[in-house]
Amino acid sequence: MQYDHKGIEEKWRAEWRKRGTYRVENDMSKPKYYVLDMFPYPSGAGLHVGHPLGYIASDIVARFKRHSGFNVLHPMGYDSFGLPAEQYAIQTGQHPAKTTEVNIARYREQLDNIGFSFDWDREVRTSNPDYYKWTQWIFLQLFDSWYDHEQRKAKPIAELVQRFAQWGWSGGDAGALTGDVEEELGPFTANDWNAFEERAQQRILQNFRLAYLSEAWVNWCPALGTVLANDEVKDGVSERGGHPVERKRMPQWSMRITAYAQRLLDGLDALDWSESIKEAQRNWIGRSEGALVKFKLKEVAGDIEVFTTRPDTLFGVTFVTLAPEHELVEVITPPDRREEVMAYVTTAKNRSERERMTEVKRVSGVFTGAYCIHPFTGKEVPIWVGDYVLGGYGTGAVMAVPGGDQRDWNFATHFGLPIIAVTEGADIHKEADERKDATISSEGFLKGLKVPDAIKRAMDELVKLGAGERRINFRLRDAAFGRQRYWGEPIPIYYKDGVPHALPESELPLVLPEVDKFLPTEDGEPPLARATNWSYNGHPLETTTMPGWAGSSWYFLRYMDPQNEGRFASADAINYWQQVDLYVGGSEHATGHLLYFRFWTKFLNDRGWLPFDEPAKKLVNQGMITAFSERILLYRIGGSGESRGTSFILYGDGTKDYRPITLSQSVQQFLSSDLHEKYFKGKERDHYVEVNIPTECVHDDVVDIPAMLRIRPDLNDAVFIASHGWYWHGHNQWDIERNELVVGQSSSFRFTSVKEPLIEKMSKSKYNVTNPDAIIEKYGADTLRLYEMFLGPLEQSKPWDTNGIEGTSRFLKKFWNLFYESDVYSVSDEAPTKAEFKALHATLKKVTEDIERMSFNTSVSQFMIAVNQLGELKCHKRDVLEPLTIALAPFAPHIAEELWSKLGHTDSVTGAKWPQWDAQYLVEDNFSYPISFNGKTRMQLEFPIALDAKSVEAAVLANPEVQSRLEGKMPKKVIVVPKRIVNIVV
């Protein structure tokens, strides 16, 4: 009987569902193992072969752990709130819940086809009210908490209120406050507090709550009409869609993640996560140790506080620079400078983040006219404003040391400010000296000290003078939490007299209301403001919704107890399942999800809801599956800007006056044209259009135009030269360096690639996706699973190449054939031979070790080796095939299940005990030693394995061939590495 993947796979998937094979109970009597995948956002495009890579890996581990006696939690769900569904809704009017539903059904179907061992009874969806009830509940806990920096722990806000009522607040107690404080918060006494109106009290408390409302600088994206968190902005544009982002000050819900900065940093050391992810998080948190230095103002009372990591360079300070946003700018500027300074501040503030970034090189600033006093020398130091100083970091002011900091040097040079050399051997005429192993040379008590010693000395002095203190700064910002959007969790807050109040727990879930349109209101309010009666007891409800990362920051807990109505998960369930043992997902979440995930876990732990404070012990990042893309280069005829209804040809000169010409002529013309000139100078890009075309329409660098137009009707209006059904193209035909095009035979319209093939991320919009359904249809899910694992190391990104799949497909057929002789099922109970046992146990050993290391590509190779060996031995024996079937089951569950039942078992192979390998079968009778003379291998000799190194040495030297090589001389040295090699040094 032939291996019929379709019949087998369908049969077993139905059977697993019927039997509930993968249902998991919270069975406390068994050891647990929790394998979690990052759940997907169900997009309209469906899955491509890149998506399941991590799921397959985690499924193998989950199945392996089941065979090894663990009670395995291996769930799946959907991160189903998000932007694309909402944007689709805006365009079509279709409710996002509907499209989400449809997309989930499609995802489920595709996932099911791959044969995962998920327990679907535990599925979660973040957009489901039963789920987001608890997301809202956690939000309320955060709202109800403050961070006690002395005990490094979040506590109920009621405790803080009690403290205030009893002791008041000492105000500027540095370090007790973190994050973006709405206003400078002065000290107050207990009596003050008790006398405050509730409104004022609540206002103060906002400065302490972990979820808080404040007037804050936010990343505002006008195109998306919403605020974005820092990790959602890349290079000044939105991560989704690439729209420009500006800084804007507005009332905003935020999460005080900064309170946890140090703990998020410290916690990394103990985690079994990849070094690159940990490093990315460390960078993002950006801890730096330094000093807070106070410069007394000359004209008015008060100080300018600056943060520096280099107090050793204090004697090199020649000016102080404030960020344009700095509140002192207005205070200190004398009236005669006011106009000029404020004009600068206004333009600087209005420059978008993107402009500011792209114009990093441009130096701009203005002198305020005011001075401050140097804490060591007592000299006057001029105060400048410059936009190279960031308002959001440190104190928003820096002491400028042009001799020791390149940015200060640039500023000083531009404005002709004095530059003092701070280090020995520095050439301050050319650049600043930023070396951290130099010796201080500036006049003063630090002269002659090495930088590290000078830092200590300067620090001590600052503390003594009361002019500064040690300070640790973090780059991490509080996370913007409110989104001006519809498709997200409503924030359970109502406003009484403009003061935010928590909605009572009994009112949860606060269900997303129906609205007539998913757009902002005419006066710019978020979509929820369109809902009728969006209020609680007559008080208006919050109209922004939570960001995408809210629901995904705690979902691993819900899987433990998904139906619980009274708690996000029962204490018993949490105590049993504990942390995720293995978390698998993409590395693109390094500074987003994975940080928030850890933050919420730490918070819930602080408040006593969890017995652990890190969500996942081990994290593995699967690499991206990339794909070859096919592009053609088109030149647009006509003016710029019109993208629709425009004709395309290979060559156009920017006018409508063109004539079709032969390919080689057009190429020649193009190359000699000034358009080409212009294009490569980066100008007139409007004429140049690079279009991704479906990879399946390209064969041997020749494009099948009719087929392409069926998939890309948007190109229907294009005119193609030589469009007799075929069209030339190549991978990146233009060699920009050599500035030439390599043309094959002009008659066949073929191009030879001059550059590497184009490899990019698999994506629907790039027309380079491979759908797993098509692969499964042709080869089966088991083949797909094996092939995805075989492609290469899990963590590495690698290009998909469907051709290679034949190898794994052949392997499964060969494996199947071990159970058959001339198409008749035949497995004998005969005792296996030594060689057969060896093939089996070598495989068991390698596969067992490989799964522990998550090195699946090498396991698959080992299976192939075993099947080749057993095929050659014509081994059809139960004692070999049965353990091998169990070992293969995690990788290829369907075929394993079928063969398991053929072996006479009525239960699922899932319950079979993992076969142990036995070293006795791997021991050889003899060993072939390569004999090297002076490191060059000359001959092989065989010896019994039992010989020790000394005996081998003696036997080798006694060998006549060796003796003839030695020509009677005694070797200087003989090295025998047991069972490996003999090296003779002559």
Add this chain to the structure above:
RNA sequence: GCCCGGGUGGUGAAAUGGUAGACACGAGGGACUUAAAAUCCCUUGGCCCGUAAGGGCUGUGCGGGUUCAAGUCCCGCCCCGGGCACCA
């Protein structure tokens, strides 16, 4: 600029300091077949010697070093991928 990864055949890749290139794809040759598909066998890093059996040299980005022995360890470069970035 700083911080992490990584560089091995035509390709994806293996290799506790111990015979580099396992396994697979692709390519070439052959068997079976009326033919095709499927299957099976042989060759396949490069160069060289030999009719053949076989043998030699060379080879893991580049240059040094440690070692009997280096893809692997150390030092210095080059290149590629990723993270952070006017962060003081």
